[in-house]
Amino acid sequence: MLKILVLILVLVIVYLIFFKKKKSDKNQKIENLVECKKCKTYISSEEALIKDNNFFCSKECLNGLDKS
Numbered sequence: 001m002l003k004i005l006v007l008i009l010v011l012v013i014v015y016l017i018f019f020k021k022k023k024s025d026k027n028q029k030i031e032n033l034v035e036c037k038k039c040k041t042y043i044s045s046e047e048a049l050i051k052d053n054n055f056f057c058s059k060e061c062l063n064g065l066d067k068s
């Protein structure tokens with residue numbers, strides 16, 4: 001009986017380590033920041049607007065660059 005409990009405990013620890021690693025990988029992906037070409041604000045690469053290989057935080061910044 002004790003062997004089974006130890007085996008379950010090991011499996012739980014392995015599961016927790018794997019889950020924690022997977023979660024940290026996901027966070028790392030979210031924290032992939034890029035700098036707005038116009039106002040130098042850092043935003044998520046998923047939210048960033050891309051024009052001519054430059055990143056922008058908003059449409060205002062994207063359009064604002066053309067005026068300057």
Ligand SMILES: [Zn+2]
Binds near residue numbers: 040
């Ligand atoms: Zn901006």
